[in-house]
Amino acid sequence: MDINTITDLVPTSDPAHWRPGDAWLGGGTVLFSYGSQSLQRLLDITRAGWKPLSATDGGLEIAATCTVAELYAFAGDLPAAAADWTALELLRPCCDAFVASFKIWNVSTVGGNLCTALPAGPMTSLTAALDGRALVLSPDGTQRTLPVTELVTGDGQTSLAPGELLRSVSLPAHALRARTAMRRLSLSNLGRSGVLVIGRVDPGGDFILTVTASTVRPVQLRFGSVPGPGELRGALDAAIPFALYHDDVHGLPQWRQYMTERLSEEIRAELAEASQEMKAAQ
Structure with missing residues (x-):
């Protein structure tokens, strides 16, 4: 679909730069599929430099910019801290639930799937089932966390306020075990x-x-x-x-x-x- 109203592509992950008429851009697979007749700027977070996956004794943090391909690959290359994380067996089946080509897997992001909030979104399924908590950055410089079960509120609906940006989702170790x-x-x-x-x-x-x-x-x-x-x-x-x-x-x-x-x-x-x-x- 055409998005012929865009005037600027802004590389930023700072919600303070957001203004009405903007949209956050990760993989863009849904945005470019459906198009828009009202957006004016795309705020590109792909160069934010966030580490896709970070494992500690406390759990696993998944950056919003982590691609489906990166998440799938992680399931086969686990750090020592994840030795008893049996629930990681869900990663690949949930990635497979996209029923998408490798081209989509390499650009579609975990955060994008969550924020699109389709009922069938497999990243919603995965992170909600493992007590995922979303870290959300706000335009006023504050941040908040909330369960994924409260982030996705309906078909295509989330609890994100205008300008808010999903930074990451953390899965606790107790759920991963x-x-x-x-x-x-x-x-x-x-x-x-x-x-x-x-x-x-x-x-x-x-x-x-x-x-x-x-x-x-x-x-x-x-x-x-x-x-x-x-x-x-x-x-x-x-x-x-x-x-x-x-x-x-x-x-x-x-x-x-x-x-x-x-x-x-x-x-x-x-x-x-x-x-x-x-x-x-x-």
């Missing part, structure tokens, strides 16, 4: 995700289920231990009113609701069995 299970479903083999559910059992035994793609925003359920099937079904019904299920050409809400419940039960059963095996081995 969890046992995980993931289910993804679409109406076709190479289609956009219609349902993407991730469950995890933390080292302390807590069970966390995160529903994305089938709902217009991430929905997360937490239990002190792996619940029974009836308890999980009741919690899903209470947490996800029917109006929250997404409705578009990639799946009717009735189908999304049914498959969310079915895949959630598969995850619950898988992690319940894994938890029993872990206890037996102790």
Whole structure:
């Protein structure tokens, strides 16, 4: 699509430079696909020099400018601090959920996928499921952090104020050490995700289920231990009113609701069995 109203391309990652009519530019895969008739300047953050991925004993920080290709490659080249981060097994399946060519993988960014806030955004699925916290820079020089589950608020909607910039997302070590299970479903083999559910059992035994793609925003359920099937079904019904299920050409809400419940039960059963095996081995 054409973007013929742009007058300037400004290399900056300082929100103080933002003004009405500006847009932050990372990979630009969505921006250039949809076009714009109102933007005046693009603020290019690709030369900010942010390290794509930083691992410490406390967890993993993913820069907003980290590309899908860089995230995928990291899953196969882990530092010593990540030796027991079993949840990193989710990185590659979530990257694969883009169903995109290598050309997209090498420019599309984690931050761009989050801020586009499509229900099927796999970076939303990944970071929300692992208790990701977003670091947001504001035009007044302040910064704030918030859970990814609160950053993405609806279909194409976020809680970012005008001019705010997503700097990074941090995944805590306790979530990265969890046992995980993931289910993804679409109406076709190479289609956009219609349902993407991730469950995890933390080292302390807590069970966390995160529903994305089938709902217009991430929905997360937490239990002190792996619940029974009836308890999980009741919690899903209470947490996800029917109006929250997404409705578009990639799946009717009735189908999304049914498959969310079915895949959630598969995850619950898988992690319940894994938890029993872990206890037996102790």
